[in-house]
Amino acid sequence: MPSFTRRQLVLLVLLTVIWGLNWPVMKHGLAHFPPLTFRAISLVIGLAVIGLAVWAQKIPFRIPREYWGKVLMLAIPNVIVWHCLMILAIPNLSSGRAAILAYTMPIFSAIVGSVVFKDRLGSRAWLGVAAAALGVLLLLWHEIGALGSKPFGMLIMLTSALSWAIGTQLLRRIQIPVPLMTLSFWMIALASGVLVIVATVFEHDRWVMPDGAATFGILYNAFLALGFAQITWFFLARTLPPVASTLSVMLIPVIGVFSGSMMLGEVLHWQDWTAVGLMMVAIASVLMPARKS
Numbered sequence: 001m002p003s004f005t006r007r008q009l010v011l012l013v014l015l016t017v018i019w020g021l022n023w024p025v026m027k028h029g030l031a032h033f034p035p036l037t038f039r040a041i042s043l044v045i046g047l048a049v050i051g052l053a054v055w056a057q058k059i060p061f062r063i064p065r066e067y068w069g070k071v072l073m074l075a076i077p078n079v080i081v082w083h084c085l086m087i088l089a090i091p092n093l094s095s096g097r098a099a100i101l102a103y104t105m106p107i108f109s110a111i112v113g114s115v116v117f118k119d120r121l122g123s124r125a126w127l128g129v130a131a132a133a134l135g136v137l138l139l140l141w142h143e144i145g146a147l148g149s150k151p152f153g154m155l156i157m158l159t160s161a162l163s164w165a166i167g168t169q170l171l172r173r174i175q176i177p178v179p180l181m182t183l184s185f186w187m188i189a190l191a192s193g194v195l196v197i198v199a200t201v202f203e204h205d206r207w208v209m210p211d212g213a214a215t216f217g218i219l220y221n222a223f224l225a226l227g228f229a230q231i232t233w234f235f236l237a238r239t240l241p242p243v244a245s246t247l248s249v250m251l252i253p254v255i256g257v258f259s260g261s262m263m264l265g266e267v268l269h270w271q272d273w274t275a276v277g278l279m280m281v282a283i284a285s286v287l288m289p290a291r292k293s
Contacts, residue, residue, distance in 0.1 A: 011235065029210075046227045049226070050181070061186075075186075098256070101158055103136075135274075135282065
């Protein structure tokens with residue numbers, strides 16, 4: 001199993017906290033605001049933040065023409081499909097359960113890597129996958145009846161998680177000779193364009209001025225969840241093996257569940273507490289150093 005540098009661990013902690021708290025932030029922000037428009041505004045502002053960072057560091061924006069097909073291939077599963085479907089699912093789920101379903105991504109990623117790309121996963125990696133899968137099932141225990149009557153949210157969130165898992169695998173394998181910040185900028189730019197068009201077509205008749213919750217959620221997403229955490233995720237996904245970069249952030253849905261309980265009053269059950277231990281097993285399976293022979 002891989003070892004983590006201090007930089008990777010610090011970034012991983014920050015990413016985990018920011019993305020974990022973002023689920024109740026988004027749920028609260030979407031209470032009186034159309035979801036696609038919410039995400040489109042967040043992406044556009046986040047794109048400006050990333051662009052400013054690229055410009056300040058004097059990183060070139062240019063991507064050679066022959067690599068644009070690969071950029072699009074990465075952008076579609078990693079940001080376009082993910083952002084469109086994920087934000088549509090949130091109004092139909094509690095924030096904690098939305099986070100749990102989204103983070104079935106590590107399970108999908110490990111399976112896709114093993115079946116499609118022939119990754120060889122050790123027993124500890126499969127232990128992590130199994131623990132994460134069981135944790136997801138436990139945390140959904142009291143939601144089965146509701147999800148059965150409202151399958152839309154569950155199905156599109158699982159589809160978005162699968163898309164993100166495929167994108168994570170591709171991100172490690174498709175090499176484009178440009179700085180990561182440049183690649184991130186253009187991937188977010190493509191997603192921003194798609195979300196603006198989709199939001200305009202389907203939600204223009206629902207446009208209103210954002211209230212305080214929506215404004216806070218948009219700014220939180222633009223500056224932290226996108227401007228900082230999205231680039232951090234791309235860095236970790238590229239510098240760590242796929243199973244490590246995905247299973248190691250399984251604490252995010254745990255934070256999402258408990259912060260949703262504290263901020264939105266969502267009820268917790270014994271399954272939630274048991275799942276925390278299983279998520280710890282999943283994280284330990286990739287963070288603990290391998291025993292030297």
